[in-house]
Amino acid sequence: MIIETFNLSKTYHLKGRKRIQALDDVNISIQEGEKFGLLGPNGAGKTTMISILSTLIQPSAGYAIIDGNNILTKSKTIKSKIALMLGNDMIYYRITGYANLKFFCKVYGLENYKVKIAQLAKELEIEKWLNEYVERYSTGMKSKLALCRVLLSDPLILFLDEPTLGLDVKTKKFIIDKLKKLNKTIFITSHNMDVVEKLCTRIAFINNGKIVKMGSKEELSKLLQKRVRIFIGITENKNKLKQELEQQDFITNITNEETGLKIEILRREDYNMLFPIFSNYKIIKIQELELSIEDLFLNLV
Amino acid sequence: MKVNKINRILSKTFAIAEKNVRTQIRFKYYMIWKWFLPIITLLMPIIILDKFFDFSSSIGPWTQQNFMIFMMIGYDIMIMQTMIDYIPKSLIGEKYWKTLPALMIAPFNRFYLLFGYIISEFLGVLIPFAAFFIVMVIVFPISFLTIIVIILMFFGVGLVFSGVGLFLGVFAISNENFLYIFNVIIRLIFWFSCVSYPFQLFPNAVQAIINLNPIYYLIDIIRLTWIENNIILTAYSHPIHIIIFTISLVVFPIICVYIFNIVYKKLGISGY
Numbered sequence: 001m002i003i004e005t006f007n008l009s010k011t012y013h014l015k016g017r018k019r020i021q022a023l024d025d026v027n028i029s030i031q032e033g034e035k036f037g038l039l040g041p042n043g044a045g046k047t048t049m050i051s052i053l054s055t056l057i058q059p060s061a062g063y064a065i066i067d068g069n070n071i072l073t074k075s076k077t078i079k080s081k082i083a084l085m086l087g088n089d090m091i092y093y094r095i096t097g098y099a100n101l102k103f104f105c106k107v108y109g110l111e112n113y114k115v116k117i118a119q120l121a122k123e124l125e126i127e128k129w130l131n132e133y134v135e136r137y138s139t140g141m142k143s144k145l146a147l148c149r150v151l152l153s154d155p156l157i158l159f160l161d162e163p164t165l166g167l168d169v170k171t172k173k174f175i176i177d178k179l180k181k182l183n184k185t186i187f188i189t190s191h192n193m194d195v196v197e198k199l200c201t202r203i204a205f206i207n208n209g210k211i212v213k214m215g216s217k218e219e220l221s222k223l224l225q226k227r228v229r230i231f232i233g234i235t236e237n238k239n240k241l242k243q244e245l246e247q248q249d250f251i252t253n254i255t256n257e258e259t260g261l262k263i264e265i266l267r268r269e270d271y272n273m274l275f276p277i278f279s280n281y282k283i284i285k286i287q288e289l290e291l292s293i294e295d296l297f298l299n300l301v
Numbered sequence: 302m303k304v305n306k307i308n309r310i311l312s313k314t315f316a317i318a319e320k321n322v323r324t325q326i327r328f329k330y331y332m333i334w335k336w337f338l339p340i341i342t343l344l345m346p347i348i349i350l351d352k353f354f355d356f357s358s359s360i361g362p363w364t365q366q367n368f369m370i371f372m373m374i375g376y377d378i379m380i381m382q383t384m385i386d387y388i389p390k391s392l393i394g395e396k397y398w399k400t401l402p403a404l405m406i407a408p409f410n411r412f413y414l415l416f417g418y419i420i421s422e423f424l425g426v427l428i429p430f431a432a433f434f435i436v437m438v439i440v441f442p443i444s445f446l447t448i449i450v451i452i453l454m455f456f457g458v459g460l461v462f463s464g465v466g467l468f469l470g471v472f473a474i475s476n477e478n479f480l481y482i483f484n485v486i487i488r489l490i491f492w493f494s495c496v497s498y499p500f501q502l503f504p505n506a507v508q509a510i511i512n513l514n515p516i517y518y519l520i521d522i523i524r525l526t527w528i529e530n531n532i533i534l535t536a537y538s539h540p541i542h543i544i545i546f547t548i549s550l551v552v553f554p555i556i557c558v559y560i561f562n563i564v565y566k567k568l569g570i571s572g573y
Contacts, residue, residue, distance in 0.1 A: 089399035090403040091403075092320065108407055
């Protein structure tokens with residue numbers, strides 16, 4: 001395992017003796033080369049997790065091992081093996097893109113940095129913008145530059161916190177495609193299902209500092225296959241049908257639509273139990289809808 | 302092996318300095334404004350003191366012939382004073398651009414950051430400082446030895462100011478409220494340091510307060526060394542100045558680096 005956490009916890013002390021449990025006994029393990037996604041709503045503990053693993057902050061309890069090094073005792077060794085990208089930040093706005101990259105190359109003690117910068121800038125399609133001040137960059141350009149910065153040091157592990165935040169569909173796809181091609185361990189946090197679903201091989205859901213579900217994309221898909229989402233087309237007695245469906249234990253998430261109702265059945269085998277109920281109503285249409293990891297995420301959190 | 306290590310340290314330190322200088326010169330008019338601001342501040346005391354010498358031949362050691370040296374050294378001190386504001390201002394920028402975490406997770410020692418900042422501060426004030434210094438040497442010539450001693454003294458003052466800047470910088474990262482509170486205190490300390498008016502002009506009660514201010518001794522000893530142009534004589538006639546200057550030079554940076562470390566650890570950052 002390249003990343004392993006053991007009962008990792010973090011408590012923040014706020015004003016008025018208030019405490020926030022940002023992470024609560026988190027245990028995860030990630031293999032070398034794996035692309036791991038941590039999904040969760042805002043304030044779930046994603047950034048705290050990535051900050052601890054990248055040695056920025058220390059846990060209140062527990063520990064993590066990164067490539068055989070304990071984050072509590074070997075943070076210096078870990079630093080030389082990782083890179084962190086926080087959104088499209090961590091770049092200096094008042095200097096040019098090239099000056100930024102050159103600066104970080106020197107900080108990491110990289111030799112032949114001119115060649116590396118030219119090569120990466122070409123790959124990420126920012127070479128024409130390198131001599132412009134970063135403050136003139138679009139959000140997409142800043143993200144590409146930020147990605148370029150983390151790739152310069154050729155790290156073993158990439159920690160990416162919301163790397164596609166605020167990006168348009170085209171740039172988002174570009175970044176995901178680039179990350180997919182990288183032969184590196186990637187730990188990505190996001191509240192954007194789309195990004196994680198497309199990039200990661202394993203996904204964990206975090207809420208209120210706890211891992212609520214973890215598994216491979218296939219395992220999660222199986223979990224999804226058990227559930228069924230159905231659209232019921234009905235114009236007459238819609239509310240009456242809704243009330244009747246609400247009384248059934250096997251049905252969840254009933255939502256009103258303009259021309260009918262949307263429901264979710266927890267287990268596919270209960271599907272047939274719907275028809276005796278429907279027989280009392282004038283149903284125009286029954287359509288099975290596709291469930292995504294986003295739906296699972298919404299149900300879990 | 303050792304040479305390589307030294308090269309690496311220097312390369313990282315100068316990378317910080319280079320980046321800071323590039324950031325500073327992004328807005329050139331701001332820099333020029335920064336250089337001119339002390340001139341505007343000193344304009345009023347120049348007018349007042351010039352008129353004052355119509356009625357009195359001297360104010361302590363200052364006469365109509367040498368008071369321009371008093372003012373020009375005042376300018377150099379004021380331009381160096383901008384170093385105090387520079388570290389907190391830059392660190393606030395780093396905080397909001399989230400570039401500090403980028404440095405923290407790099408294989409990078411925090412002292413490279415500190416020295417890089419100090420070098421860039423010196424470079425940032427070098428042009429106006431040197432210009433006024435050269436004019437001073439032309440207007441009021443001194444011996445080569447005195448020039449060297451005064452340059453070293455200014456360097457010492459720069460270190461002390463950098464230390465104060467570092468002290469403020471730590472609050473810029475941790476709690477900006479404290480930064481503004483300490484900023485007021487530091488303004489008051491400078492207000493009582495005789496940068497723009499000679500000590501002898503102030504009433505006795507204010508003189509008593511000025512006597513407690515170490516910054517006053519740092520500035521005054523440079524001025525006295527210049528006009529006396531004999532370092533042995535200056536050291537002999539102003540031992541308290543020399544003692545306080547030496548103590549400040551050692552104590553200020555150490556205390557400030559110590560506070561920087563403590564506050565940094567309290568932030569929960571294990572980095573660097």
